[in-house]
Amino acid sequence: xxxxxxxPGQRQRTVPPFGGFNATLVRLELRxxxxxxxxxxxxxxxxxxxxxxxxxxxSYSDESAGRGNVAAFIMVSMAxxxxxxxxxxxxxxxxxxxxQGWSRQLRLxxxxxxxxxxxxVLVAMLLGGLSVVVTYTAGALTGAHMDTSVWVVTGLAVxxxxxxxxxxxxxxxxxxxxxxxxxxxxxxxxxxAFLGGLFxxxxxxxxxxxxxxxxxxxxxLNEVVHAPLTGESPGWAAVLNVAVWLAVFVGGAxxxxxxxxxxx
Amino acid sequence: MTQTRTxxxxxxxxxxxxxxxxELAGLTKSFxxxxxxxxxxxxxAPGEVVAFLGPNGAGKTTTVDMVLGLSRPDEGxxxxxxxxxxxxxxxxxxxxxxxxxxxxxxxxxxxxxxLTASLFADTRPIGEVLERAGIxxxxxxxxxxxxxxxxxxxxxxxxxxxDPELLVLDEPTTGMDVGGRRDFWAAIREDxxxxxxxxxxxxxxxxxxxxxxxxxxxxxxxxxADGTAAEVKSLVSGRTVRATLPDAxxxxxxxxxxxxSVEVRGDSVLVSSTDSDAVLRHLLARTAAHDLExxxxxxxxxxISLTSEGAQS
Numbered sequence: 367x368x369x370x371x372x373x374p375g376q377r378q379r380t381v382p383p384f385g386g387f388n389a390t391l392v393r394l395e396l397r398x399x400x401x402x403x404x405x406x407x408x409x410x411x412x413x414x415x416x417x418x419x420x421x422x423x424x425s426y427s428d429e430s431a432g433r434g435n436v437a438a439f440i441m442v443s444m445a446x447x448x449x450x451x452x453x454x455x456x457x458x459x460x461x462x463x464x465x466q467g468w469s470r471q472l473r474l475x476x477x478x479x480x481x482x483x484x485x486x487v488l489v490a491m492l493l494g495g496l497s498v499v500v501t502y503t504a505g506a507l508t509g510a511h512m513d514t515s516v517w518v519v520t521g522l523a524v525x526x527x528x529x530x531x532x533x534x535x536x537x538x539x540x541x542x543x544x545x546x547x548x549x550x551x552x553x554x555x556x557x558x559a560f561l562g563g564l565f566x567x568x569x570x571x572x573x574x575x576x577x578x579x580x581x582x583x584x585x586x587l588n589e590v591v592h593a594p595l596t597g598e599s600p601g602w603a604a605v606l607n608v609a610v611w612l613a614v615f616v617g618g619a620x621x622x623x624x625x626x627x628x629x630x
Numbered sequence: 631m632t633q634t635r636t637x638x639x640x641x642x643x644x645x646x647x648x649x650x651x652x653e654l655a656g657l658t659k660s661f662x663x664x665x666x667x668x669x670x671x672x673x674x675a676p677g678e679v680v681a682f683l684g685p686n687g688a689g690k691t692t693t694v695d696m697v698l699g700l701s702r703p704d705e706g707x708x709x710x711x712x713x714x715x716x717x718x719x720x721x722x723x724x725x726x727x728x729x730x731x732x733x734x735x736x737x738x739x740x741x742x743x744x745l746t747a748s749l750f751a752d753t754r755p756i757g758e759v760l761e762r763a764g765i766x767x768x769x770x771x772x773x774x775x776x777x778x779x780x781x782x783x784x785x786x787x788x789x790x791x792x793d794p795e796l797l798v799l800d801e802p803t804t805g806m807d808v809g810g811r812r813d814f815w816a817a818i819r820e821d822x823x824x825x826x827x828x829x830x831x832x833x834x835x836x837x838x839x840x841x842x843x844x845x846x847x848x849x850x851x852x853x854x855a856d857g858t859a860a861e862v863k864s865l866v867s868g869r870t871v872r873a874t875l876p877d878a879x880x881x882x883x884x885x886x887x888x889x890x891s892v893e894v895r896g897d898s899v900l901v902s903s904t905d906s907d908a909v910l911r912h913l914l915a916r917t918a919a920h921d922l923e924x925x926x927x928x929x930x931x932x933x934i935s936l937t938s939e940g941a942q943s
Contacts, residue, residue, distance in 0.1 A: 379721040
């Protein structure tokens with residue numbers, strides 16, 4: 367009926383390296399993320415607005431907070447808040463992509479599940495990094511002062527620390543099969559931030575409240591990232607808090623991820 | 631099965647000639663108590679255009695999923711070009727157009743293709759697949775703003791990227807209007823003419839008839855018929871006449887030209903025939919039959935009769 371113009375035997379078919387992980391994929395994923403107005407507002411704009419509202423032009427703004435001023439202290443809190451929203455949202459994209467059937471579509475390509483998660487976490491961390499840089503830039507321009515080394519150390523601590531919440535996002539992304547996952551997670555994150563002492567110092571609260579707050583997932587990280595600024599040791603309870611929550615979120619993400627890939 | 635297509639293989643691809651595009655042996659798959667696939671054996675040669683035809687719930691999608699490595703059979707084996715489905719997918723040997731979903735609404739058509747292409751070791755140029763799927767004019771449109779038909783052509787374009795030996799389509803025209811359906815099939819047909827193996831699942835007999843060289847009928851998780859479209863069509867032609875007629879003379883009814891079967895159920899009689907007019911004329915003129923009903927025998931009926939025949943033999 368027809369003549370054949372394909373010569374299939376001649377093509378050497380190979381499997382791509384790194385499980386399909388590549389720069390084009392990361393670039394397009396990042397562009398997708400930045401195209402989402404809500405993501406940008408929550409991750410980048412809101413922390414800056416909060417900082418400008420609570421950290422600048424107040425009577426306490428220029429008081430000392432150790433190796434810098436109170437404005438810098440609040441800036442670090444808000445950068446952490448933004449980074450956590452960014453990385454959680456980035457990780458939780460898994461839920462959106464699962465509900466849209468994109469994860470299934472990807473299984474018809476050479477992209478491995480591990481490479482997929484690596485891309486999600488990387489893109490989440492890049493957005494988190496952007497959030498930190500923007501908040502720190504706003505701080506530098508509006509009167510936040512710290513020793514130069516403290517700028518670098520706190521900035522890196524916030525960024526690396528937000529990896530805990532990238533794991534949280536991925537965990538929730540597999541746990542909640544919803545396209546509106548951030549609408550569910552958003553209020554939860556705000557509560558975590560409040561209990562973690564990101565918005566108000568916890569020593570203004572009652573002792574019962576504080577005892578509960580010390581067990582929540584943002585408390586430890588908040589203490590740790592401020593330590594270089596205040597010059598005080600974060601305390602073993604805070605370090606343990608970070609370690610335990612990191613283990614819980616990574617463990618949960620690995621568990622759900624394993625179940626998802628075994629679901630065949 | 632009669633192969634009407636000439637498939638010439640180059641000397642270097644001698645292996646491709648002997649290795650089937652798809653080889654299913656003793657395939658079964660259950661979901662809880664539901665036995666979706668109950669033992670399918672099927673071999674599809676390179677270059678064939680095969681319709682996987684059956685009513686909803688026949689086990690078509692379950693089988694397609696196993697061919698693509700999206701799910702694993704409980705028993706039996708799946709080979710795609712002699713490989714595990716996963717290996718064939720990673721090498722771009724097999725690609726699929728799924729029914730729904732599988733697209734990111736916030737990317738443009740062109741970005742979706744660029745992203746998909748980046749995942750494979752080697753692909754056709756994006757401009758070429760856009761052209762062949764007939765969506766070059768909407769390359770910059772957001773996927774979320776594309777119509778159902780346009781999204782389906784995008785899925786087709788994505789499947790063309792790795793230049794697969796085997797293209798699998800699962801109910802590809804669901805939700806398309808008549809024009810969209812025709813254009814979509816024209817693109818597929820034109821592509822298949824280049825020698826690609828195409829397997830599509832459908833519950834439309836007309837689609838199977840118009841576009842496949844070979845039709846595999848599935849019902850209740852089994853292959854109940856396998857042949858050319860014409861052969862399958864003859865299985866489902868004809869009508870059934872039902873009438874209320876106590877003490878029907880079965881022998882007289884069977885002797886009417888075109889009658890294939892007569893069934894008595896209490897006071898009712900059911901006559902399957904390729905010439906229902908003759909049956910009606912006989913019933914009204916020569917018997918006391920009343921409450922006559924004529925129904926077209928659908929695919930569903932054909933499947934049921936084929937499955938029950940298979941069970942009896």
